[in-house]
Amino acid sequence: MTADMASQLHTWLHEFSDLGFCLTFSRGKNAEAVMRAYGMDPARARVLSLDDMMQVEPDEADGTVIRFGQNGSWGYSLEYIGIEGGRDPVLSRLSEGSETVVLGPTARGMTLFHHARDGVELSSFEPMAPHATQRGPGPHLLADLMQEVCDTWGDGDWGDGPEPGESLLRIVQDQLGELPGPEVLGAPALTAYLADADRLPRPPSPPPTYNPNNEGLGRRLGGGYLTD
Structure with a gap:
């Protein structure tokens, strides 16, 4: 992905929702x-423009609006504020027999990247x-390549260079192939509402793990750190 294309997509995503979004790409899926x-029924979706997508949201909303589409070999979902695409069981189902990348928010308001293949x-x-x-x-x-970018920053800040999300989009495309851009994501697309009550049940969370090398993260316990 060229610098201009990565910049355009990064800017477009944050204009799509400054409250947060979750974007998934799955290879070989429509x-x-x-x-x-x-866990949604395609028969209940409507093809809507970006301006009209909120028409599927009920008056008393308790869920998220999601857009779905395909471009070349990649199928995508784009959640308005939601985060389901980056969590199991949705992530494992998206990547079954496929490869899935996800860009979305964390509970701390930061960006989190996921890469899954064949359900893992x-x-x-x-x-x-x-x-x-x-x-x-x-x-x-992908983490190694992104770390190389981070290592060029002075004082842990990208300064006048591309923001981290923009650099990551360039790396993903360079490694995995062309991804849909703003012209695709902004076109009329299948749109549906996922109510909280209809979300797929999540599997039990794994127990916390002790990682003595994960300095600066989590809660310090006896020389190491507890992360979940």
Whole structure:
């Protein structure tokens, strides 16, 4: 992805929702397959423009509006404020027989990146601190490449250079192939509302893990750090 294209997509995403978004790309899946990974029925979706997408939200909303589409070999979902695409079981279902990348928010308001393949989350990290925050069995190639970018920053700040999310989008496209841009994500697309009551049940959370090398994160316990 060229610098201009990455910048345009990064800017567009934050203009789409300054309250947060979750964007997923799944290789080899169409819009209907992506919807089913969320446990949603494609027959209940409507093709709506970006300006009209909130028409599917009920008056007493308790959920999220999601847009679905396909461009080339990638199927995508774009959640308005929601975060389901980056969480199991949706993430594992999206990546079954496929490869999925997700860009979305964390509980701390930061950006979190996920990379999953064949139902397994391989790597996740925060672009501003890839090695310090990476999780999963790996490989962590994308985290390594993002860390190389971070290492060029002075005083831990990107200064006049591209923001972390923009740099990450360039890395993802360079490694995984062309991703849909603003002209695709902004076009009329299948749109549906996912109520909180209809979300797929989440699997039990794994127990906290002790990581003595994860300095600066979590709650310090006896020389190491407790992370979840």
